[in-house]
Amino acid sequence: MKIAVYPGSFDPITNGHLDILRRSLKVFDQVILLLATNGAKKGRFSVEEKLSMMKEATSDIPGVIVDSYDGLTVDYCLNHDAKSIIRGLRAVTDFEYEFQLAAANHFVNPDVDMVFFMASSQTTFISSSTVDELERNGADISSLVPPCVARAYSQKK
Ligand code: COA
Numbered sequence: 684m685k686i687a688v689y690p691g692s693f694d695p696i697t698n699g700h701l702d703i704l705r706r707s708l709k710v711f712d713q714v715i716l717l718l719a720t721n722g723a724k725k726g727r728f729s730v731e732e733k734l735s736m737m738k739e740a741t742s743d744i745p746g747v748i749v750d751s752y753d754g755l756t757v758d759y760c761l762n763h764d765a766k767s768i769i770r771g772l773r774a775v776t777d778f779e780y781e782f783q784l785a786a787a788n789h790f791v792n793p794d795v796d797m798v799f800f801m802a803s804s805q806t807t808f809i810s811s812s813t814v815d816e817l818e819r820n821g822a823d824i825s826s827l828v829p830p831c832v833a834r835a836y837s838q839k840k
Contacts, residue, residue: 699806703771718751740829
């Protein structure tokens with residue numbers, strides 16, 4: 684069985700993440716959607732809120748497991764028989780960051796490879812920060828996020 688890990692901050696999960704997830708499942712039998720820690724980011728939603736939205740948003744997608752981990756993603760991969768880390772690329776600007784992440788991961792464990800999927804044209808401008816900013820300023824984000832995320836925002840008000 685081909686297992687991959689798709690890590691991220693998912694703060695919150697968006698339709699862009701779901702697009703990458705769905706497409707990665709055409710290549711992998713099982714994908715673990717992993718809530719990982721990016722030390723540079725301060726969370727908008729709590730870990731529990733993020734996990735609950737990730738689970739609800741993927742409940743109808745076969746082959747997905749949702750989990751969280753507070754260490755290195757490559758260590759998580761090692762413990763879960765996964766040899767690939769999935770990431771999405773939206774623009775050239777993502778490349779430099781991802782290149783550095785890939786080098787750091789390779790340094791820790793060269794047996795784990797990063798696999799990249801290009802974001803679809805409809806989702807290429809989406810990021811969690813964009814969604815958050817649009818929502819805080821009154822824009823309709825319902826076509827950018829799964830329904831549970833739109834609901835979580837409306838409950839926060
Ligand atoms: N669609 C929509 N948004 C996307 C996207 C897509 N296809 N691909 C990336 N993004 C957005 C995210 O929403 C996020 O937006 P934000 O900055 O506004 O929050 C941004 O692009 C990138 O974030 P994300 O993909 O969540 O990754 P990250 O940079 O926050 O975190 C980790 C990267 C969590 C995977 C990485 O830090 C990690 O593995 N941490 C664990 C520790 C570790 O192993 N570190 C690596 C060695 S240093």
